[in-house]
Amino acid sequence: MNSPHILDLEFEELKKKLPSAFRAQQIADWIFTKGAETFDEMTNLPQDLRSSLKRDFALRKTTLAKTELSKRDGTLKLILQTQEGQQYPCVFLPHGHYQSLCISTQVGCAWECSFCASGLVKFERNLTPGEILEQILYAEKTTGKKIRNILFMGMGEPLANYAGTVGTIRWLTSLHGMGFQPSRIVLSTTGLAPQILKLSKENLRVNLALSLHAPDDILRKKIMPKSSKFPIKDVLAACKTYWQENGGEFTIEYILLKDINDQPAHAEALANLLTSARFPALPKINLIPQNPVGGIALGPSTESRAKNFFDLLKKRHFIVHTRKPQGQDLEAACGQLQ
Ligand code: SF4
Structure with missing residues (x-):
């Protein structure tokens, strides 16, 4: 055992x-x-x-405890269970001719981002590379489909489980292992600057996404009380180093929270901040609609305010996408995983 x-x-x-x-x-x-x-x-x-x-050795350290299929969009939530009985989710996302898997790196999360259901789950422990990789093995076996993109965006802060995340990526990208192109992997972090710098030396070349969610440190502290211990300027400098040394794509994630961070002044401040960081190119920006979470009072921006925010960033020459919620009916969309 x-x-x-x-x-x-x-x-x-x-x-x-x-x-x-x-x-x-x-x-x-x-x-x-x-x-x-x-x-x-x-x-x-x-x-x-x-x-x-x-x-x-063990070849399986988890069991597949449960699956739930969305009738709305075909999203499949899989719940894995460790040998100690702890559960963690991954989410299979069909996108027509290809599919992605959003995976967890920790059981629970200690980072307590104010908009996120995973932050309400008590942190238990880091997952090992084997336990992280089992999410992909179960998802492909259950669906009979090959996964094209891996998103480190499930439960947990991947860089708080540095060894587990790096060990997983090595198997994912190794030709001896799963053989994923690094460009098919997105590692999302709330901005642990020292670990981002360390990661930049690992030559993993995966895409990096920064969950920023605020254009200044004061507002960021309200939204992400723990991650904000790393000042935004240090986080952006670390991301710039990572991007310069690894290439790939660098994306900013920004959840639109009604009356908190969604006003025109926030969009302008965000554009100024990212322009002045002098990245190798302007990063892409993903705007994320807030998905409902029981026990969290924050709400989504109105449609008109979200559109205004989007348009202001476009005017400043950013490539902007608005993420389409998938698996909302399973509580499997962004910020809903528990
Ligand atoms: S956004 Fe990520 S780091 Fe923040 S509470 Fe949720 S899972 Fe944890």
Whole structure:
């Protein structure tokens, strides 16, 4: 029961534990290509190797506790359960000809962003790479569909679980593992500046999204009391370093909260802030409508105010998207995960 998940080791570490790199690759193929859930299924491995793998490692550390399908838009929420009985969600998002998976990195979240249901869930612990990757394995098996995009936007702050997140991305992008293009992965953070700087040296090249939600530190403190301990100027400087060193896309996420951060002056201040940061290019901005969360009094902007905000940013030459809520009826849309 307490054996480590085999995917908590990176491929290079796994190789060292095995008689050869060839055996490590066979195991990875069984897990990621053939969908093996037990070592006994790995029939082209010698029996004594299968026995020692069974003794030393686990291949599943979670169970799929529940699935819920949205009748409205086909979104599927999957709830995984750890061996200790803790639950965490991931959300399968169909977009016509391709699909994304929004994954969790922690059980609960300690960051208490004021608009987010996950912030109401008591932080229990970080998930390991194996437990994070199992979300993808279960989602692909349950739906029978290949996932194209991975979004680190579920429960938890990915950079507060630095080792778990980096270990997961290494398997995701490795040709020995899942072989995702880094451009198909978005790592979203509330702005842990020191970890963003550290991440910039890992050569992961995944897209970075910053949950900013306010154009100044005073307002940010009201919306994101814990993340705001990192001043915006330090966070943007860290993101700039990451972007310069890793390329890919850098996106600003901005949730529109009625009468809090959605006025024209906020849009102008946001445009000024991002322009003056002198990024390699203007970042894209995703405007996120606030989704209803029980126990959170904040409400969504009116349609006209949201449109005005959008238009003001467009006038300042930003590429702006408004995120379409998916899975609202399952409480699986942005900010609703519990
Ligand atoms: S937005 Fe992210 S960091 Fe903030 S409470 Fe929600 S899950 Fe945690």
